[in-house]
Amino acid sequence: GAGVSQSPSNKVTEKGKDVELRCDPISGHTALYWYRQSLGQGLEFLIYFQGNSAPDKSGLPSDRFSAERTGGSVSTLTIQRTQQEDSAVYLCASSLSREKLFFGSGTQLSVL
């Protein structure tokens, strides 16, 4: 079956613009995660959705970042007023068991 799908694969934007990143998880997976991977850095946790529970937003770096998950499936990560330090690969992952994560191929965001 299809894996985790992210779009766009690449996004170039100007400083100050808003961007939306999309994640389509594996069908039936109740957990969905957003991580950020900067050059030479690890996987930085951003936000976590689990079923109908309130999302864990503890990793969001600022109030410019927000995410939602509609209908327990597709998720959108929104970054408002982008800054150069937001440039990174944004990875989405989904999970059925709360353990094994299946990652998407990521969105490479470049803020000029």
Place this chain on the structure above:
Amino acid sequence: GENVEQHPSTLSVQEGDSAVIKCTYSDSASNYFPWYKQELGKRPQLIIDIRSNVGEKKDQRIAVTLNKTAKHFSLHITETQPEDSAVYFCAAGDSGNTPLVFGKGTRLSVIA
């Protein structure tokens, strides 16, 4: 919250030699410790995991050990091959409602 430290950040070994990557974690509530492999330009994929009720787990050339008292766990790769070259990430979590926290990764290079 959980904090995961990973060492070394880079590791070069000769083909056929062994490689060891070490991680420490801070939260004694963590009970699930996976390892992910990320090949160049690809998404991270789970290669092995261990739960706190065991001290060691093996899968062919890969093994993971866990010391809960000292709060550290390690990945051991024996008889390394060029295709083992990748970035390896350790992670820790409580297999419940909190997200996995990842280390910063180890770039392993296997020299033929």
